[in-house]
Amino acid sequence: xxxxxxxxxxxxxxxxxxxxxxxxxxxxxxxxxxxxxxxxxxxxxxxxxxxxxxxxxxxxxxxxxxxxxxxxxxxxxxxxxxxxx
Numbered sequence: 001x002x003x004x005x006x007x008x009x010x011x012x013x014x015x016x017x018x019x020x021x022x023x024x025x026x027x028x029x030x031x032x033x034x035x036x037x038x039x040x041x042x043x044x045x046x047x048x049x050x051x052x053x054x055x056x057x058x059x060x061x062x063x064x065x066x067x068x069x070x071x072x073x074x075x076x077x078x079x080x081x082x083x084x085x
Contacts, residue, residue: 055067
């Protein structure tokens, strides 16, 4: 019981705030570094993501969802990695 009482006294408001802030900074740093590594390696769409991106591209630039002209113009190539091209 003495250990629990001493631990409770150790975690007063200021040290608990510091602990929470430290955990926040640590998680933010991990999130930032992982995001930076994704951007640095230029990870691109794979699977069927390029098809959804092509539909969005067609809606924005052609104002339609007809993808025939987009496939003829090979607009999908900008969404694929060199492995799939």
